[in-house]
Amino acid sequence: MRALAQYVMRGPLQAGGVAAATTAVPLLFWIGAAVVGLVILRLGVRQGLNTGLWAVVPAVGWATYGQDPTALAVLLQVMLMASVIRATLSWERALFSGAFLAILTGLMLPVMYPALLNDLVQAGVEFYEQYNAEMARALGGGLEQVIRDTMNASMAGTYFATAIGMTMLARGWQAGLYNPGGFRKEFHALRLSPAVAVVCAITMVVGPVLGLNAILLAWVAGTPLVVAGLALVHGVFARKQWSGNWLAMFYVALILLGPNLLMLLLVLAFVDSWLDVRGRISPVGPAE
Numbered sequence: 001m002r003a004l005a006q007y008v009m010r011g012p013l014q015a016g017g018v019a020a021a022t023t024a025v026p027l028l029f030w031i032g033a034a035v036v037g038l039v040i041l042r043l044g045v046r047q048g049l050n051t052g053l054w055a056v057v058p059a060v061g062w063a064t065y066g067q068d069p070t071a072l073a074v075l076l077q078v079m080l081m082a083s084v085i086r087a088t089l090s091w092e093r094a095l096f097s098g099a100f101l102a103i104l105t106g107l108m109l110p111v112m113y114p115a116l117l118n119d120l121v122q123a124g125v126e127f128y129e130q131y132n133a134e135m136a137r138a139l140g141g142g143l144e145q146v147i148r149d150t151m152n153a154s155m156a157g158t159y160f161a162t163a164i165g166m167t168m169l170a171r172g173w174q175a176g177l178y179n180p181g182g183f184r185k186e187f188h189a190l191r192l193s194p195a196v197a198v199v200c201a202i203t204m205v206v207g208p209v210l211g212l213n214a215i216l217l218a219w220v221a222g223t224p225l226v227v228a229g230l231a232l233v234h235g236v237f238a239r240k241q242w243s244g245n246w247l248a249m250f251y252v253a254l255i256l257l258g259p260n261l262l263m264l265l266l267v268l269a270f271v272d273s274w275l276d277v278r279g280r281i282s283p284v285g286p287a288e
Contacts, residue, residue: 005174008039012050015036016050018031019054020055029074030165030169033055033071036051036078037170038174040170048086059075067115069113070159081163084097095223098164099220099224102159102223107216117148121144125147149213153215156216188231188278191231192273197269199221226262226266228273229266229268229269232278233247
């Protein structure tokens with residue numbers, strides 16, 4: 001991947017070509033988004049937009065003719081978050097802006113892709129009626145709406161999570177080429193401010209009050225807290241100089257425990273925004 005990043009940074013023709021080609025190929029759209037993010041981070045928004053146009057064309061093609069908005073949604077979110085980082089050097093603002101765009105994406109999906117959602121909902125209803133008939137009977141007429149909200153939220157939330165990952169990949173490429181170790185230090189220091197943490201927490205619970213998709217709001221607004229929680233874990237492990245094996249075990253536990261550990265990360269990130277846990281931990285150093 002480092003070789004690819006080096007090739008992309010040789011010039012606009014190489015960057016645009018790679019961005020367009022990878023976005024056009026199924027399942028490689030994430031590389032195109034990361035390439036555009038790298039150009040924005042390194043060379044600025046103007047040059048990044050020029051490169052982004054190469055990727056937008058096939059992404060629009062997929063969204064229009066292939067009825068798959070994944071590449072376009074991820075690309076636009078990466079471009080936004082990379083631009084915010086370029087301008088402010090703040091991951092907090094990047095995540096906040098990305099979450100706002102992700103919510104807009106979730107609200108637009110039922111309007112722009114009703115047939116796609118209807119097909120997913122129908123498949124979900126048939127699955128529950130066949131394999132979980134008890135739950136289907138319990139939900140009754142509300143089963144379809146629950147599945148619709150869940151499918152809508154999962155699509156928008158997955159796009160957002162993928163965009164965050166690709167923005168981090170682009171930042172990692174930039175650090176690897178021009179500032180070794182810079183992204184690691186930046187990620188370990190990632191911490192939400194109390195105001196942003198409160199906004200995320202409130203957004204997660206106001207869905208029913210506003211009459212919006214509560215699952216969508218909870219998923220998207222909770223993602224910045226999860227990312228901040230992961231940064232907290234990485235930062236604590238680094239300050240304590242614990243073995244990477246423990247970090248690997250943490251991710252295994254995250255996969256096995258799923259929602260329970262994710263909820264713990266949410267709480268830890270919220271608490272950290274007020275107490276600055278990493279700042280209270282003395283780094284391990286050589287004995288004097």
